[in-house]
Amino acid sequence: MSAPMQGIDRIAPSEGGMRTLAVVALKGGTGKTTVAVNLASRAHAAGLKVVLADMDPQGSSSDWSKSRGGAAPMTLPLKFGSLFPAQNTADNAGVDLMILDTRASSQMDTVAAVKAADLSLIVVRPTVIDLRAIAATVDLLRPLRRQAAFVINQAPCQRTGRDPVMVLEAIELLLRYGLAIAPVGLRGRQIYQTTFSRGTTPAEEDPASAAGAETQRLWDFAAEKLWPAGVRPRPAGRLPHPSFDPRGLAMAGVLSAVVPHGAQAHP
Ligand SMILES: Nc1ncnc2c1ncn2[C@@H]1O[C@H](COP(=O)(O)OP(=O)(O)O)[C@@H](O)[C@H]1O
Ligand SMILES: [Mg+2]
Numbered sequence: 001m002s003a004p005m006q007g008i009d010r011i012a013p014s015e016g017g018m019r020t021l022a023v024v025a026l027k028g029g030t031g032k033t034t035v036a037v038n039l040a041s042r043a044h045a046a047g048l049k050v051v052l053a054d055m056d057p058q059g060s061s062s063d064w065s066k067s068r069g070g071a072a073p074m075t076l077p078l079k080f081g082s083l084f085p086a087q088n089t090a091d092n093a094g095v096d097l098m099i100l101d102t103r104a105s106s107q108m109d110t111v112a113a114v115k116a117a118d119l120s121l122i123v124v125r126p127t128v129i130d131l132r133a134i135a136a137t138v139d140l141l142r143p144l145r146r147q148a149a150f151v152i153n154q155a156p157c158q159r160t161g162r163d164p165v166m167v168l169e170a171i172e173l174l175l176r177y178g179l180a181i182a183p184v185g186l187r188g189r190q191i192y193q194t195t196f197s198r199g200t201t202p203a204e205e206d207p208a209s210a211a212g213a214e215t216q217r218l219w220d221f222a223a224e225k226l227w228p229a230g231v232r233p234r235p236a237g238r239l240p241h242p243s244f245d246p247r248g249l250a251m252a253g254v255l256s257a258v259v260p261h262g263a264q265a266h267p
Pocket of ligand 1: 027028029030031032033034035060104153154155186187188189190192193196
């Protein structure tokens with residue numbers, strides 16, 4: 001595997017070979033590409049050698065890559081049948097992480113991506129339409145028995161320190177599926193759209209911004225799942241913490257499931 005790269009502060013990517021992260025949802029427009037490019041950018045910033053595989057013929061991830069002039073992370077258009085050979089090639093080439101940005105309309109692609117992945121993130125918006133559609137994605141994934149977590153995207157921002165009822169209700173509903181929920185999601189913010197058109201990400205343009213911080217925390221959560229404790233020691237002061245109302249999550253009993261043992265629910 002790869003020699004240690006500059007910027008790796010805590011991940012030991014050589015242990016256990018390349019990891020694959022799938023970003024999925026059978027419904028279109030939930031934010032798969034937005035989550036995929038932001039995580040790819042954070043992983044790259046952490047010093048990992050990243051390939052963002054664009055499995056959607058619409059090519060949104062590839063467009064983002066073109067807008068950034070092809071700068072890393074590398075983006076690779078990938079046809080369904082090429083996934084496994086591409087994984088082998090990338091692993092042999094010393095890639096640390098392959099992120100699969102999938103298309104909504106294909107059950108076959110989604111199953112293949114989830115089977116190939118160490119972790120699948122199911123992106124869902126806290127809207128009635130998305131939440132009604134999520135059952136189809138869960139039904140497809142559940143028999144595969146792979147590590148998966150929901151990511152709530154485009155949640156409205158908190159008001160007076162509390163999440164809107166629609167977000168709390170979405171959490172309640174998602175909990176019934178018995179899968180983890182990432183303790184941080186992405187809020188609905190225009191900066192995700194404007195940075196996308198520039199081929200950047202909020203964290204690259206302003207790491208201290210709310211969007212920059214939440215994408216960093218989402219990456220921390222994903223990295224923890226991909227390189228569990230022991231492989232990737234957790235640095236002090238970088239504990240993931242929920243951007244959604246922790247009281248809602250704690251009441252619903254999800255925090256213990258998604259916040260690693262010993263982490264503080266209320267940092
Ligand atoms: N958190 C967010 N805040 C604002 N806009 C978002 C957010 N996530 C996604 N979008 C916008 O919603 C649209 C669909 O997102 P996209 O990532 O392309 O979804 P998918 O890949 O699931 O089809 C895009 O216009 C995107 O910029
Ligand atoms: Mg997409």
